[in-house]
Amino acid sequence: MATPRWLDETESRAWRGHLRMSWLLNAAIERDLLRQAGLSHADYYVLASLSEVEGGRLRMSELADGILWSKSRLSHQVARMEARDLVRREGCAGDARGTFCVLTPAGRRAIEEAAPDHVESVRRHLLDVLTPEQVEALAGITTTVVERLGGGAHPVASCPVDPPANRKSTRPAPA
Amino acid sequence: MATPRWLDETESRAWRGHLRMSWLLNAAIERDLLRQAGLSHADYYVLASLSEVEGGRLRMSELADGILWSKSRLSHQVARMEARDLVRREGCAGDARGTFCVLTPAGRRAIEEAAPDHVESVRRHLLDVLTPEQVEALAGITTTVVERLGGGAHPVASCPVDPPANRKSTRPAPA
């Protein structure tokens, strides 16, 4: 086995920095979300995904693929959310194996109320701290890495972290 | 409440990209580490931190601060690792409240064997996929964000993800 190519100083800052940043960023945003909206990040992912599609309904597997979760994890999560009346499960006509996960009115309300603060939180902790060039660089970096890691198979319902519905809303495209 | 400033396309790519990248990267590296060395990422953090300090020993609180964990989490983790003979706990002369976490010979061996593959893994999934400019940009971005998030209070024992000891080793500075 050849002698390993250890990380140089910049590489080390990039890797360790990434680890710390992920950890701290996640903690900060989770904290904000919980305090302001009573939602976990996981809740938000699910609600946001549903809010972005026509009818607020998605097959369990589509939803799971979209947010890169295992079916099992999603089942557990949805069970809990169902108990809180944020989503509801419905059988799937045509393919009796399938199950739809559907946004309830309360779920819709929850995500729409949560979104503005959440976006603000993401800005405060990440985007507004960086220069526009850095934001662009981050977009490029993550796109490249994600493609390589096979997350390139893009999510059915786009990603989970957006503001609410892009559809019926009168809001400017929130992307 | 003012109308929220939704994310534009680049911002959205940066934020969602970060989320996906973190998730996928963590999964890939954890998988490699487990397969190649039988260690979890958490194990690696602890072992790496210890391997980087004189004597392979650190107070529990210092160790916890270094890797941004709660004392509670570290206690549980160390208890499990102690059972596997990777670390050992020792009382602290002088301050009887304190506890040292000490690398065992087996623990030292484990981290030293794991490190080369781990570094290779980090390169394969992240660093080698990026241009040198991107690596530098990532270092800059993460440094900025981490400082803002207060993780700026730098770790006592540096960060957790390095190759083994920088000290007695004959290796070129790996950090």
Added chain:
DNA sequence: AAAGATTGACCAGTCAATCTTT
């Protein structure tokens, strides 16, 4: 047998309570 989904047992992490030493 494969796809869609759920379940239960188990493991890891969090939170609040506790204990000891300073």
Added chain:
DNA sequence: AAAGATTGACTGGTCAATCTTT
């Protein structure tokens, strides 16, 4: 009372097994 650390109960996630429909 504060600092250092541990413990136990609870929550969330993983893995393997299961069940139904295709």
